[in-house]
Amino acid sequence: MKPIQANIKHLRSLKKLSQERFADDLGWTRSMVGSYEEGRSEPPIERLIDLSNYFNIPIDILVRKDLRKAKDTSFIEIGNKRVLFPVTVNEDNEDLIEIIPAKASAGYLSGYDDPEYIEQLQKIKLPFLPTGTHRAFPIKGDSMLPVKDGAFVVAKYVEDINDIKNGRTYIVLTKDDGLVYKRIYNTDDSNSLLLSSDNKAYKPYFVSKENILELWEFTCCINTQEYDEKELKLSSIMTMFQELKVELAAVKQM
Secondary structure, eight states: OOHHHHHHHHHHHHTTOOHHHHHHHHTOOHHHHHHHHTTSSOOOHHHHHHHHHHHTOOHHHHHHSOGGGOSSSOOEEETTTEEEOSOEEOTTOOEEEEEOOGGGGGGHHHHTTOHHHHHTSOEEOOTTOOSSOEEEEEOOSSTTTTSOTTOEEEEEEOSOGGGOOTTOEEEEEETTTEEEEEEEEEOSSTTEEEEEOSSTTSOOEEEEGGGEEEEEEEEEEEOSSOOOHHHHSHHHHHHHHHHTTOOOOOOOOO
């Protein structure tokens, strides 16, 4: 069975459409749909274009990739018909997340929209995650303390840049800087965002929304090394909050 015939049938089934309804949506005949799904004929280029537009999936993905591992049709559009699978699953149908390796994080800028690059990434299972597409990103440097250098931030994909929550932290992929982990603030300029580090030694800066390729909202952090005694002292924690300008209310004794 060729990928295209399996994909047509699978994607139609995910949308819970009969062959007749599917044909009506595309302006085809029901027999045409049956012929493609059963492999008795292959759709010509104009039909492939119809499918690409209908499912919002690139033609090369429809033709070359087996999409039956996708659990739903909520494919994420990136730019001009570039997609990610919303959820990767293992043989037991358990959700998995991709891990961007620290040594290869610089290559994410060129590979983020390449299904083959995403497919070869190492994957892990984190059953406690909420619904949505998640990915684990390596953290470098100390700009977002107490998240340590070498930690991984697991974050949820944000489909609409206008859905950001002011003051929350995000993994941001930009055309100029690649991957960064910052706290994001809306600005008076609707075309830009303010990216700020929690470590005040680093100055905040503005980024044009047009320069942002992906946004991933923080879900959890996975530390890969222990905190030392100094880092865990209450005084250090208090200092950190003060640097963040967070007011701590005293707890009254009952």
